[in-house]
Amino acid sequence: MPSESARSTRKYPCERCPLHRRKSFRDFSDGELAFVSAFKRGELSVDKGATVLSEGTKTPHLYTVLEGWGFRYKLLPDGRRQIVNYVMPGDLVGLQGTLLDEMHHSVEALSPMLLCVFERDRLMTLYREHPELAYDVTWLASREECVLDDNLLSVGRRSAVERLAYLVAFLAGRAKASGLIPEKARPAMAITQQHVADTLGLSLVHTNKTVRKLAERKLLRWRGGGCEVLDEEGLAALAGWEKDEARPRPFL
């Protein structure tokens, strides 16, 4: 039974999608679930450090992150790198490549990742048959835009200390909401100071000294190749930022 065996290579059929279990994500109707289930064409799992999507290429795929996390980045010809955002469970990856024909950024895994695979050619079918889901796709694109606006404000107008505080609070908040890290425990994220530097538009050396400053103020701690958040509210206050309340959000 080939179809059965093909099915069985999937870790998660849509009915048991790990995202549905989380209260921060919205529910599907039966019709939607059936459609998405058929829309899903497989799963992609990649190692930590692997490139998921590459600038300048055209993939036939579109993904939703199921497990793990990674980052989106762009490079200048001489190698300078800017991380523009992070991708976490529930995020749609590669939509730009689908709509604009070609990827304008790359995506790399920060941990082992599991992604749900869709086919870009069938996105129009989704738009035709499930307007509510199409609306959700636009919602996701719009929220990404909103996050980018915030990041731009940060990089353009905040000092190094404020930028770091904002980034850490932002990542911790999203990681909790997406189920990447437990909601109750102290947030901890496996990330390198080089990544932080490339996100904030700072040098590695200065990033290190800035981390040190926030550690002295007992707002965070750096240990074992990762960042531990000690005082989420203190960080947010320092950045002059308030997290918007987490209402159930859509996903595919």
Add this chain to the structure above:
Amino acid sequence: MPSESARSTRKYPCERCPLHRRKSFRDFSDGELAFVSAFKRGELSVDKGATVLSEGTKTPHLYTVLEGWGFRYKLLPDGRRQIVNYVMPGDLVGLQGTLLDEMHHSVEALSPMLLCVFERDRLMTLYREHPELAYDVTWLASREECVLDDNLLSVGRRSAVERLAYLVAFLAGRAKASGLIPEKARPAMAITQQHVADTLGLSLVHTNKTVRKLAERKLLRWRGGGCEVLDEEGLAALAGWEKDEARPRPFL
């Protein structure tokens, strides 16, 4: 005849929409034209310097820029301002406010502007009845995301001179494609150095000195309250950037 007089207050009925005339914008089918025509609820014209949309508010409207241009920006509590992008003819304004419930940025006019007014509550109808148009809306959101990625790369990783070169080339390219300025003539944009500073994440003083440097290199000229582009390719080369070819793009 009230309905007649209501109609006549419009400068542009959709059949004579100034955007349709431009080759950089795609064509509507008859059905789409009819729908959009009914979707349109009015026109909004604002003076130079007026606030079109305000962070934290909820408008019942969604707009497409017909004439003029403006900028999107965010503020920190202490007044520091970051301009995140510019809006030009054909751009959809206020989509975030529609999907995310509340505006997360403000929009201000850089010239007198004329905007086409839609009602946010009817966007779902558009998604249900015209999937192709819904797809276009997502396309627009996706392209905005792409531009923001580029701006973030610029602010985070380019030097002041490179940043300015990139911005000017970027604005000139978009202004021509959107019909804001004539395609043939030397591009000139009425903008203040304070706006440029707030876009690039620089101080006004340093922006001025940077403008001066590019002027010495004969790449641009500042005169009469605006910026004149002398060497678009030289600017793009300096920024390490290449403009993507202009294929017909969607709009509402």
Add this chain to the structure above:
DNA sequence: CGTTGACTTGACCGTCTTCAAGTTTAGTGG
């Protein structure tokens, strides 16, 4: 002809970068 907003300029200072070492940690094979 005085006021206002935009642009200029110079001097000084601080943040952040670069360079050039370190040290610590985690992973690997003996």
Add this chain to the structure above:
DNA sequence: CCACTAAACTTGAAGACGGTCAAGTCAACG
């Protein structure tokens, strides 16, 4: 378990880039 290696993190010193302060000039407008 230990030695070896590579990657990540740390630290200090010197200097560049960009910020701040404080005066300007200039053009447009009433």
